Amino acid sequence: MTAPRAAAVGFGFLGVIVLVGPDAFAGSASASHFERLPSELACLCAAVSYAWAGFYGRRFGGIAPIKIATGQITGAALVMAPLSLGFDHPWTLPSPSPPVWAALAGIALISTAAAYMLFFRILKRVGASNLLLVTFLVPISALSLGAVALREQLAPSAFAGMALIGLSLAAIDGRPLVWLKLRFGRTPST
Numbered sequence: 324m325t326a327p328r329a330a331a332v333g334f335g336f337l338g339v340i341v342l343v344g345p346d347a348f349a350g351s352a353s354a355s356h357f358e359r360l361p362s363e364l365a366c367l368c369a370a371v372s373y374a375w376a377g378f379y380g381r382r383f384g385g386i387a388p389i390k391i392a393t394g395q396i397t398g399a400a401l402v403m404a405p406l407s408l409g410f411d412h413p414w415t416l417p418s419p420s421p422p423v424w425a426a427l428a429g430i431a432l433i434s435t436a437a438a439y440m441l442f443f444r445i446l447k448r449v450g451a452s453n454l455l456l457v458t459f460l461v462p463i464s465a466l467s468l469g470a471v472a473l474r475e476q477l478a479p480s481a482f483a484g485m486a487l488i489g490l491s492l493a494a495i496d497g498r499p500l501v502w503l504k505l506r507f508g509r510t511p512s513t
Contacts, residue, residue, distance in 0.1 A: 326508025328495055334461045335491035339367065342462050366465040370458040377451040380443060388443035394437060456495060459488045 343363045383391045407413060419427070446454050463485050469475040 331494035334494070335488055338484045338487030338491055339370075339459070339462055340484070341480050341487055342466065343367070344478065344480050362465075363462070366462050370461040374455045374458045375459065376442075377446060377455040377458045380446050381451050383443070384447060388440050388447060391443045392439035393438065396436060418512075456492055459492055463488060 380391070441455075466475075466477060466481055466485075470477050
């Protein structure tokens with residue numbers, strides 16, 4: 324990792340902090356912000372988990388992506404099934420309706436199985452570092468979906484955080500430097 328890339332990653336983290344709102348970690352935050360804090364922290368934890376998964380997934384480079392995804396999903400099901408039986412007591416729940424079964428099938432087949440096959444295929448092709456830049460997009464996606472689907476109001480700091488994350492990703496990618504070199508025949512460091 325070069326110093327400019329490290330700085331760009333730092334700006335990405337700063338963008339996430341601005342996106343969530345620095346007052347979330349201060350004692351003077353409003354009650355409504357404290358109500359949103361667990362969901363915002365869950366998005367950040369998802370991004371960190373996603374990052375660890377990518378670096379751990381590099382160990383399986385010689386195995387076909389479909390086999391890795393199948394093993395991962397099977398392992399997760401074997402761990403979660405007893406927990407579900409112990410905590411949810413599914414035999415006490417009402418029978419699911421057809422839309423519930425359709426939603427479950429969509430989550431299982433598209434959002435999980437197909438997504439992990441794609442994840443491991445991209446991991447194999449471009450490597451963990453490039454793949455995991457998408458983790459900066461998790462908080463942006465969560466807030467955007469909240470605004471669209473739930474009609475949540477986004478604060479100006481959310482837009483500032485999104486802009487910082489976008490600039491960070493562009494800087495990590497290096498395309499702005501390529502553009503400057505093409506446009507002016509040199510980069511700012513030369």
